[in-house]
Every structure is written in C-alpha cells, then in structure tokens.
Amino acid sequence: MEPKDSENILRYAPFSSVVAPGFWHNLSQLKLDVDRLCELPRKIWGYYSASDPPGFNMSLFVDYSSFNSEFTVEPTSLPSNGVLINTNTLESFKETDKMALVKKYGEELKEMILNGDALKNPWLLSKFILLTHADLKKHQFYYWFAFVSPKFPDVQEIQPAMKIDQVLSPQQVESLSKQYSGITDSALRGFLCVTLDGGGNISLLPLESYCSAFADSTQRTFLCFADPSNLQQNPGWPLRTLLALIPFKWQHLVGSTLEVIGLRRKFIQSSWSVSESVLFTLRVPSLSERQDEWVGWERNARGKFGPRMADLGATMDPLRLAETSVDLNLKLMKWRLLPELDLDVVKGARVLLLGAGTLGCCVARLLLGWGVREMTLVDNGHVSYSNPVRQMLFTFEDCKDGGRPKAEAAADALRKVFPGVVAKGVKLSIPMPGHGASQRDEVVQAAQQLEELICASDVVFLLTDTRESRWLPTMLSSFHGKLAINAALGFDTFLVMRHGMRPAHSAPSAAAPPMDFTAKLIGGEQLGCYFCNDIVAPGNSTRDRTLDQQCTVTRPGVSLLAGALAVELAVSVLQHPMRGCASAWCVSAPMGSSDEAAGPLGAVPHSVRGFLSQFQLLQPATQRFTQCVACSSQVLDEYAQRGTDFLVQVFEQPGYLEDVTGLTQLHQEVPCLEVLELSDSECASMD
Numbered sequence: 301m302e303p304k305d306s307e308n309i310l311r312y313a314p315f316s317s318v319v320a321p322g323f324w325h326n327l328s329q330l331k332l333d334v335d336r337l338c339e340l341p342r343k344i345w346g347y348y349s350a351s352d353p354p355g356f357n358m359s360l361f362v363d364y365s366s367f368n369s370e371f372t373v374e375p376t377s378l379p380s381n382g383v384l385i386n387t388n389t390l391e392s393f394k395e396t397d398k399m400a401l402v403k404k405y406g407e408e409l410k411e412m413i414l415n416g417d418a419l420k421n422p423w424l425l426s427k428f429i430l431l432t433h434a435d436l437k438k439h440q441f442y443y444w445f446a447f448v449s450p451k452f453p454d455v456q457e458i459q460p461a462m463k464i465d466q467v468l469s470p471q472q473v474e475s476l477s478k479q480y481s482g483i484t485d486s487a488l489r490g491f492l493c494v495t496l497d498g499g500g501n502i503s504l505l506p507l508e509s510y511c512s513a514f515a516d517s518t519q520r521t522f523l524c525f526a527d528p529s530n531l532q533q534n535p536g537w538p539l540r541t542l543l544a545l546i547p548f549k550w551q552h553l554v555g556s557t558l559e560v561i562g563l564r565r566k567f568i569q570s571s572w573s574v575s576e577s578v579l580f581t582l583r584v585p586s587l588s589e590r591q592d593e594w595v596g597w598e599r600n601a602r603g604k605f606g607p608r609m610a611d612l613g614a615t616m617d618p619l620r621l622a623e624t625s626v627d628l629n630l631k632l633m634k635w636r637l638l639p640e641l642d643l644d645v646v647k648g649a650r651v652l653l654l655g656a657g658t659l660g661c662c663v664a665r666l667l668l669g670w671g672v673r674e675m676t677l678v679d680n681g682h683v684s685y686s687n688p689v690r691q692m693l694f695t696f697e698d699c700k701d702g703g704r705p706k707a708e709a710a711a712d713a714l715r716k717v718f719p720g721v722v723a724k725g726v727k728l729s730i731p732m733p734g735h736g737a738s739q740r741d742e743v744v745q746a747a748q749q750l751e752e753l754i755c756a757s758d759v760v761f762l763l764t765d766t767r768e769s770r771w772l773p774t775m776l777s778s779f780h781g782k783l784a785i786n787a788a789l790g791f792d793t794f795l796v797m798r799h800g801m802r803p804a805h806s807a808p809s810a811a812a813p814p815m816d817f818t819a820k821l822i823g824g825e826q827l828g829c830y831f832c833n834d835i836v837a838p839g840n841s842t843r844d845r846t847l848d849q850q851c852t853v854t855r856p857g858v859s860l861l862a863g864a865l866a867v868e869l870a871v872s873v874l875q876h877p878m879r880g881c882a883s884a885w886c887v888s889a890p891m892g893s894s895d896e897a898a899g900p901l902g903a904v905p906h907s908v909r910g911f912l913s914q915f916q917l918l919q920p921a922t923q924r925f926t927q928c929v930a931c932s933s934q935v936l937d938e939y940a941q942r943g944t945d946f947l948v949q950v951f952e953q954p955g956y957l958e959d960v961t962g963l964t965q966l967h968q969e970v971p972c973l974e975v976l977e978l979s980d981s982e983c984a985s986m987d
Contacts (some may be wrong), residue, residue, distance in 0.1 A: 317445040322364030344382040346974030350526035351565040380426040386886030391647035418510040422491035444607040451593040453585045464577040479504040494522040517976040518751035528563030655763030656706040662863030679706040680729040732768040734954040762786040768838035778931040783880040794862035797907030800827030824881035832925040871966040872901045884921040928959040
C-alpha cells in the first residue's frame with residue numbers, strides 16, 4: 301500500500317448556508333398557526349447550484365419555498381433534502397446532542413444507499429439538518445446547519461485536478477453540455493455517470509448505471525456530480541457523500557482508480573457550457589473502525605463550530621418583507637435564468653401612464669410585478685359602475701357618490717397592493733387637436749403640466765381612449781427624447797408599439813435620411829410613431845358619435861393582452877444595450893436569431909398587432925414618416941420656435957398640422973386620394 305502523502309489527500313470545499321428572510325417569515329407562521337409547541341422534525345427543501353453567477357456557488361440556500369411539499373425551484377438549481385428541528389426554548393436548542401443528531405440522519409442516509417433508493421433517486425445523497433430556535437417576540441432566530449456526510453478514511457488524489465478540456469475535445473465538451481442541459485428533472489441532475497466510448501462519443505447516464513459501465517473495458521467511465529465549488533483543486537461537498545457509495549455499496553471498487561467529473565456550468569454566448577468543469581482522479585480506501593461516524597456541522601462566522609443568530613427585528617416589518625419578496629422574485633430570474641438581466645434599470649425607471657382606464661390599470665399592475673417603484677397616473681375621468689369588472693384597480697366602493705377620480709383611486713390601489721411603490725394620481729385633461737381652446741389659459745396650463753410630467757419620466761405609456769388624445773404626448777415625448785409605448789384597442793384587435801426614440805430636440809432638425817426599403821432592420825432612431833402611418837391630422841373623434849362609438853368597446857381579454865405586451869415590450873427595450881435606439885426587424889424576427897435586434901429578453905419589435913378572432917400576432921415595423929403630424933422635424937421645429945402659441949393654433953385649427961407638414965399640398969397634388977377620419981379603435985384594427 302502506498303504511503304500517505306498529506307499533499308495528496310482530497311480536500312473538500314464545504315457548503316456555506318444562506319437563509320432568505322422569507323424562510324424565517326414562513327417558519328414564524330408555521331410555529332404560530334400549525335406546530336405551536338410541537339418539536340417534531342419537518343421535511344424542508346434546500347437548493348444549491350453548479351452554475352454562474354459568482355457568489356451563488358458553494359452555498360446551500362433555504363427560502364420561502366423550502367416548506368413546499370415538492371421541490372419547486374427552477375431546473376438550474378439542484379435539490380437538497382433537509383430536516384428542520386425547531387426547538388421551543390433556547391436551552392433545548394443548546395442542549396440538543398448534536399453528534400447523536402447527525403449520526404441519526406447519517407444512518408438514514410446509509411440505509412438509503414444500501415437499499416438502492418439513493419441510486420434510483422440521487423438527490424437523496426444531498427442531505428442537511430437545520431436546528432433552530434425562533435424567538436418570535438424579538439424576531440431573533442438561532443440556527444445551525446449540518447451537511448450530513450460520513451467520516452471515512454482520507455481519499456487520495458492520484459494526480460492533480462485538471463480542467464475537463466484537457467481530457468475531452470471541444471466537441472465532446474459541447475455534447476456533454478447539451479445532454480446535461482437537456483435533463484429537465486432537477487432531481488436527476490446532481491449525480492450522474494458519464495461514458496466515453498472508443499469512437500469518442502459522450503453519453504450521460506443515470507447514476508445507477510455506473511457499476512455496469514465501469515465494468516465495460518471498451519469505454520472510459522466517469523462518476524459525475526454537479527459541483528458547487530469554484531476552486532480548482534477542491535471539489536464541492538456533495539462529492540464527499542457520493543464517494544460513500546463505494547465503501548457502503550460498491551465495495552469491489554475500493555482501491556480502484558476512479559475518475560470523477562465535477563460539473564461546473566457557465567453562461568457563455570447565450571447558452572450554458574460545462575467547459576469550466578474539473579476532472580479528479582481518486583482512490584477510495586476501505587472503511588476503518590470509524591465507519592459509523594458522521595460529520596457536517598457548519599462553522600460560524602468566527603470559524604468555530606457553533607450556531608448563528610439572525611436578528612430580523614427590523615426586516616420582519618410587513619413593508620420590509622414585501623419589498624424583500626418583490627426583489628427576490630426578480631433576482632431568482634437573474635440568478636438562474638438571465639444572469640445579464642439588469643434589474644436596477646427597471647426598478648429605477650420613472651413611469652408615466654397617460655390613461656387610468658382598462659389599459660392603464662393592467663399596465664400599472666404588471667409594472668409592479670417587474671419591480672417598478674415610481675409611477676404617475678394621469679386621467680380626467682371618474683370611476684363609474686361599469687369600470688371595476690374590467691379595470692382591475694377599482695372596486696364597487698370607488699363608484700359611489702359620483703365616482704372617485706380614476707388616477708387617484710388607481711394610485712391608492714397600487715399602494716395597497718405594494719406599499720413600497722411611489723404612486724401618484726393626477727387629474728388632468730390632455731389638450732387635443734380639433735377640440736378647440738376656448739379657455740386658452742387652462743389649455744396652456746394643462747399642456748405645460750403634461751410637459752413637466754413627461755420631462756420627469758423615463759418611460760411614457762400612451763393608454764388613452766382616443767386618437768387625438770395621443771397627439772400632444774407623442775409630440776412631447778419625441779421632442780424630449782423619451783421612450784414612448786403606445787397601446788390601442790379595437791373590438792377584437794389591438795396595437796402595441798414603441799415610438800422611435802431620438803435625442804432631445806434643442807435645435808432645428810436636419811432632413812431625415814431617405815427610407816431604405818431593402819433593409820431588414822430599422823434603427824431605433826428611424827422607427828415611426830403612432831401617427832407616422834397617417835396622412836391626416838387627428839380631429840375630434842367623439843363628435844356626432846353614438847354611445848358605443850364614443851366608448852372603447854372590446855372583448856374583455858383584449859386589454860389584458862395589450863397591456864401585458866406593452867409592459868413586456870417596455871422592459872425588453874430597457875434591457876437592450878441600446879435601450880430605445882434598439883433596431884427592429886422589418887418582419888418578425890426568425891426563431892433563434894441572435895443579432896443586434898435581440899436583447900437579453902429576446903426580440904424587441906417595433907409593434908405588435910393582435911387579432912383575437914384569429915388568435916394571431918404580427919410584428920410589423922415602419923420607418924418614420926417625414927411629414928408625420930406628431931414627430932416630423934417640421935412639427936418639432938415649429939414647437940421649438942413658437943412653444944404654446946404653436947399648440948394653441950393646433951388645438952383651434954384642425955388643418956394647421958397638415959399645413960405645417962405639407963400634407964395639405966400632398967392632398968392637392970393627389971386629388972383622387974381618399975382621406976378618412978379614423979377613430980382610435982379603427983386605427984387599431986387596420987392591417
């Protein structure tokens with residue numbers, strides 16, 4: 301037998317525990333409402349990862365989902381089955397026999413290895429104990445983790461650990477990456493078997509296939525485990541339990557040279573790769589008289605074996621808990637699914653919603669889900685009895701006594717859903733072309749107030765009922781270089797679009813570049829606005845209209861679809877490296893495209909047109925119109941020079957915008973051209 305060399309002894313990177321505040325909240329509720337004085341063990345879940353980002357590795361997490369009956373964390377995380385023992389008193393917590401406790405659950409693990417359960421269900425190999433005491437008066441929690449593992453003789457490293465690409469070819473590494481990513485069941489991803497046949501083909505097999513594969517001399521066989529360690533020479537703690545299979549279950553492999561792959565994944569070029577994985581070449585000795593000893597108790601922050609204490613007196617405040625939970629929901633996406641997601645950009649966005657009706661309520665509610673903390677809602681209406689069934693932020697109580705102002709009621713409802721949001725309601729009538737300006741001072745004041753709101757915002761949602769009510773905010777958003785998202789509804793159709801975003805207008809504009817009809821992509825600066833496909837100025841669409849024509853009559857689901865797409869489009873634009881200047885495909889982007897038009901959340905179209913009668917979505921994109929009545933250089937230059945005088949003339953003279961942009965001359969030059977005055981719903985439903 302070779303002499304022992306302390307430098308060749310395998311050393312493991314231990315787990316460190318991470319407890320989310322939501323875990324303590326759930327534990328408190330269970331203690332008060334269910335367990336009371338009961339100290340019986342409770343099954344819980346933990347999870348760890350062998351994937352990026354840094355800081356996520358080498359840790360075992362427990363959070364609000366740990367008490368679920370089934371493991372519910374995303375597939376990129378790996379399950380660890382645990383047992384929670386919550387003592388009634390601090391004395392009981394201190395006096396618990398820690399060695400007896402870890403031995404008890406170690407023996408359970410050994411039995412699962414011997415009877416084969418751990419081979420059929422490899423996640424059983426990852427086991428932990430969480431001993432706690434909850435002082436619910438002070439909101440102080442004492443806890444100690446044990447990551448159960450056998451104390452068998454030292455494992456020898458036959459040779460230094462090496463990167464997997466020193467052993468496998470790039471094609472074999474890629475094949476292993478794809479096969480591993482194709483395993484959708486998290487319970488099977490922690491411990492596996494890998495074979496390499498004489499033809500150089502890689503196969504990923506269940507753990508229970510290892511012995512038969514190892515016996516086949518025509519192929520090379522590896523033990524494989526998801527390795528949470530990021531240290532080159534030190535595998536993660538799960539390997540310690542995996543190797544227990546050899547002296548307990550596979551005694552014929554004792555003393556054999558074993559090759560073990562520590563699978564470590566990294567997000568590279570929009571896909572997961574295992575190129576950072578490490579190969580360990582080991583020899584496991586036979587059991588000694590210490591075979592029934594078990595270890596795993598975690599060291600505390602001082603490096604000593606002892607418990608920790610979490611003082612959540614401040615964070616257990618409901619508002620603080622709500623804020624933490626909202627952030628956690630979004631961070632889970634970032635940690636496991638989208639490492640490049642920039643949550644701070646969305647959280648810090650100042651959002652202005654023009655319209656607090658069916659669309660406005662839906663958009664505001666979904667923005668909360670994305671973590672937006674600051675919203676201003678603008679509307680001039682009051683809540684009527686027909687509103688609450690379709691407008692999710694209102695209730696029957698808001699309709700009484702003439703109805704509360706919509707903007708104010710919606711802002712109050714948002715704060716009730718999530719008190720951490722800074723929501724403000726503004727009652728304001730948006731001045732509109734064709735509606736006159738008999739009270740000049742009031743109209744000018746309203747226009748100035750709207751401009752101040754737009755200047756103070758990062759994203760402007762246009763969610764009003766009529767076409768003409770969108771003109772002034774469209775022009776101002778373009779003038780000040782703001783991201784504008786428009787949503788319009790028909791009976792069973794809808795339009796969602798982002799306006800082209802250019803720098804703030806401060807000087808007379810240069811001539812717009814000619815349209816390129818052969819381009820596949822349109823730059824964000826050249827995308828059109830809501831009015832760029834029109835050859836008429838907006839007028840009064842409610843004059844001489846019946847009740848059904850004055851109201852936006854739609855199928856109930858249309859507004860929810862449009863509102864959801866409007867929010868997702870805005871967030872996708874904010875996540876794109878070019879923000880509002882992101883290019884858009886002239887037609888729907890091909891599946892799997894990874895060009896400049898795609899961002900972390902995927903495609904960033906110019907517009908989405910939905911047809912509910914056919915359950916169809918289209919993604920057309922158009923360049924801005926050089927004679928647009930809202931965003932053309934003629935209109936922006938006129939506003940820069942004349943300010944409110946220009947606006948008043950637009951409101952009082954419906955044909956003035958057509959004169960400024962040259963549309964009047966266009967109509968005269970093409971006498972056969974039919975000019976139709978379209979309502980908002982008709983605009984939304986046109987092809």
